[in-house]
Structures are given as structure tokens and as C-alpha cells.
Amino acid sequence: MRTNSFRWQKMGLLIEPSPKFSWLKTHAGPSFVDTTTNPAKIYVTGRDELNRSHIGVFNLLVGQDGLRVDLNSGRLLFSPGDLGTFDESGVSYPWLVHVGKRIFMYYVGWTAGGLTKFQNFTGLAISDDGGTTFKRFGQVPILDRTKMEPFGSGSCAVWLEQSGWKMFYTSFEPWSFVDGSVRPTYRLKEATSIDGINWDRVGKVVLDFKDSKEHIIGKPMIIKEAGRMQLWYSYRGNAYRIGYAESEDGISFERRDELVGIDVSSSGWDSEMIEYAFVFDLEGIRYMIYNGNDFGKTGLGYAILKL
Numbered sequence: 001m002r003t004n005s006f007r008w009q010k011m012g013l014l015i016e017p018s019p020k021f022s023w024l025k026t027h028a029g030p031s032f033v034d035t036t037t038n039p040a041k042i043y044v045t046g047r048d049e050l051n052r053s054h055i056g057v058f059n060l061l062v063g064q065d066g067l068r069v070d071l072n073s074g075r076l077l078f079s080p081g082d083l084g085t086f087d088e089s090g091v092s093y094p095w096l097v098h099v100g101k102r103i104f105m106y107y108v109g110w111t112a113g114g115l116t117k118f119q120n121f122t123g124l125a126i127s128d129d130g131g132t133t134f135k136r137f138g139q140v141p142i143l144d145r146t147k148m149e150p151f152g153s154g155s156c157a158v159w160l161e162q163s164g165w166k167m168f169y170t171s172f173e174p175w176s177f178v179d180g181s182v183r184p185t186y187r188l189k190e191a192t193s194i195d196g197i198n199w200d201r202v203g204k205v206v207l208d209f210k211d212s213k214e215h216i217i218g219k220p221m222i223i224k225e226a227g228r229m230q231l232w233y234s235y236r237g238n239a240y241r242i243g244y245a246e247s248e249d250g251i252s253f254e255r256r257d258e259l260v261g262i263d264v265s266s267s268g269w270d271s272e273m274i275e276y277a278f279v280f281d282l283e284g285i286r287y288m289i290y291n292g293n294d295f296g297k298t299g300l301g302y303a304i305l306k307l
Contacts (some may be wrong), residue, residue: 006244006261008288008303011066013269015044016299017056018251023047023054023076029296030093030155030219030276031289033060034131040282041131042069042289043077043105045092046299053090055107057131060067060141062068067302070102078107078125086111088120093155093219097196103127105134105195106167108154109141115238116175116182121145122153124197142199143169143191149201151175154186157220158196165193168206168231170218185215187231205229207245207253219276229253232277232288239264240275242290262288262303267300 017026024046032043040060048055059073078094081087087109095106107124121141125134154170171189177184188206191199196297207217216236223230231245231253244260245253265271270292277290286305292298 005259007306008262009306010262010265010301010303012301013299014067014289014302015042015069016298017046018071020071021046021056021058021074021076022049023079024074025049026051027053027294027296028219028300029053029291031278031300032094032096032279033280033282033289034096034284034286035280036098037131039070043094043096045094045296046261047090047296051090051112052080053092053110055091055094055105060282062285066304067282067287078105081109081136081139085109086119086141086144087123089118091123095156095158097158097160099160101128101130103131103134106142106156106158111303116184117276120152120154120170120172120285122169142197142212143201146201148203151186155219157222159222159224163192165196165199167191167199168220168222169191170220183215187217188220207233207243207255209235210255210257211237217243218241221278223279229277232279234275234277236275240273242274242277262290264292269293 027047029045036043042060042098043057055078057077061068089110089112091107093108097104105125107123109121111119122143123272124137124142127134151172156169157169158167173185190202190204193199214237218264219234221232229247229250233243235243243257247253264274272293279288289302292302
């Protein structure tokens with residue numbers, strides 16, 4: 001197991017909300033970086049003036065001063081679904097998997113309304129043209145509500161192993177009233193598949209809360225390295241923070257939040273909360289992109305791992 005802490009150097013904002021893009025007008029939120037293309041691409045969750053979330057894509061470039069997003073390359077990729085469907089209010093939290101000539105994009109679809117203000121579900125879109133366009137696999141989620149999990153599902157990390165497909169996903173649990181407001185509860189659970197479309201939910205909780213103050217563990221991100229699996233995620237008690245866990249067998253994970261090596265700043269765009277980390281390597285350097293205050297309202301920033 002790793003015993004030394006990570007050391008991240010914050011590099012500032014990478015993308016800010018901009019009226020230049022109607023789909024990115026108020027928020028630049030949870031994101032995914034695809035390093036298999038040249039240049040690399042960053043898939044970004046944005047929100048429009050009506051608070052509907054969309055997924056767009058930009059080229060991600062490496063320069064002498066660090067990462068840079070080519071704003072001229074930006075385009076809207078995926079938008080909310082038809083009225084009455086599970087993703088009519090927005091699509092968010094992209095996660096991509098290359099499958100031969102196809103690209104699977106897992107995402108969160110949500111519907112506004114009700115006492116809880118929203119309902120989340122995990123959906124799937126597929127590209128057959130190299131990522132130029134994505135088409136919904138269907139108008140229903142791939143992880144719908146069930147008798148065992150009646151409160152919905154959210155963001156996920158998906159990868160292929162010799163035994164088949166594997167997913168860590170956000171599983172919603174009972175909501176509660178706290179200080180006059182409704183509050184969600186969710187944790188990470190595990191699912192398996194033979195085709196990446198039809199999923200068997202194992203029911204196993206991947207990570208549990210460390211104390212009674214926590215009520216959220218979500219936005220998983222997996223890295224396999226040197227025979228060990230690294231799991232980055234977001235957790236919340238009073239405010240969001242980035243967490244870290246690791247496993248030598250890919251089955252049992254140990255929370256090691258003390259190793260994260262990145263926290264809120266003393267002031268500025270990420271001074272209140274820090275969340276939605278995505279860690280990746282590009283041209284020999286390890287980066288982390290993440291959100292700060294207000295779930296992307298202040299933008300999307302990044303940090304570099306210092307060795």
C-alpha cells in the first residue's frame with residue numbers, strides 16, 4: 001500500500017462559465033478527460049440559463065505553462081432528453097469507454113421536481129463515428145430504480161477486466177429532512193456486466209461513511225497502477241471534499257483520505273468546497289481536474305502532481 005501522501009500543486013482555473021456557450025453559461029462542472037485522442041479532449045458538464053445541464057467537448061492542450069483548453073474547439077455534444085424521459089432536465093457526469101470502434105458514454109440524467117427537487121438516473125449514449133456524435137442507447141436509464149434500490153443512481157466509473165465489465169456507481173439511499181430542508185444520502189456500490197449495457201447490481205457497498213456526519217460518497221474515478229487500484233471520489237459532511245481509497249485486490253478498498261494532498265484554498269474560487277476530481281496522465285505528467293465552490297459555478301480548475 002502507498003504510505004506517502006500525494007502532493008498536488010494547484011494551477012488555477014482551466015475553464016470558467018461563459019456566455020459564449022449557451023450550454024456553459026452558468027456552470028462548468030463534472031468532467032472527463034480522454035487522452036487516447038490527439039489532441040486530448042475534455043468533456044465538460046455545463047448548465048444553461050434555465051439550469052439544464054449539457055455535455056460539451058473541447059480540445060485539451062499542453063503548453064509551457066501547463067494545461068490549456070482550446071475554447072475555439074468547443075462544441076455542444078449531448079443535451080437533455082425528450083419531455084417526460086429520465087433525462088429531460090439535464091445530462092451530466094460523463095464517463096467514456098472505448099469499445100473497438102465504438103465509444104460508450106455513461107452519464108447522469110436527471111429530472112427536476114418533487115419534494116427532493118430532483119431525481120437522478122444512470123444513462124448510456126453510444127458513438128459510432130469516433131465521438132463526433134452520441135446517440136442515446138434508449139429513453140430509459142441503464143440503472144433504473146429497483147425494489148432493492150428505489151431512490152435512483154448517479155455518477156459512475158466503468159472499466160473492462162478479463163472477467164468482463166465492472167462499474168462503481170453512486171447509489172441513492174433514503175432522503176431525510178434536516179433543518180427544514182431535504183438532504184440526499186448516497187454511497188458507492190458495485191455492478192458487473194458482460195456487454196456494458198445490461199448490468200447486474202452486486203449490492204456491495206464499495207466505501208462506507210467514516211462517521212455519522214457524512215451522508216454522501218459519490219463521483220468515483222478509478223486508476224490501475226502497479227498492481228494497485230486507486231479510487232478517487234467526493235464525500236460530504238458539512239461541505240464537499242475529495243477523498244482517496246486504494247486496493248491491492250480490486251475487491252476491498254481502504255479509505256486513505258489523509259493521503260489526498262489537496263484541500264480548499266484560503267480564499268478564492270475553491271475556498272469553500274472541492275470536489276469531482278478526475279486524475280489522468282498526459283505527456284508524462286499526472287494532472288487532476290476538479291471543481292470548487294458551488295458545484296462548478298466558479299469553474300473547473302486543475303493541479304499537477306509533484307514527485
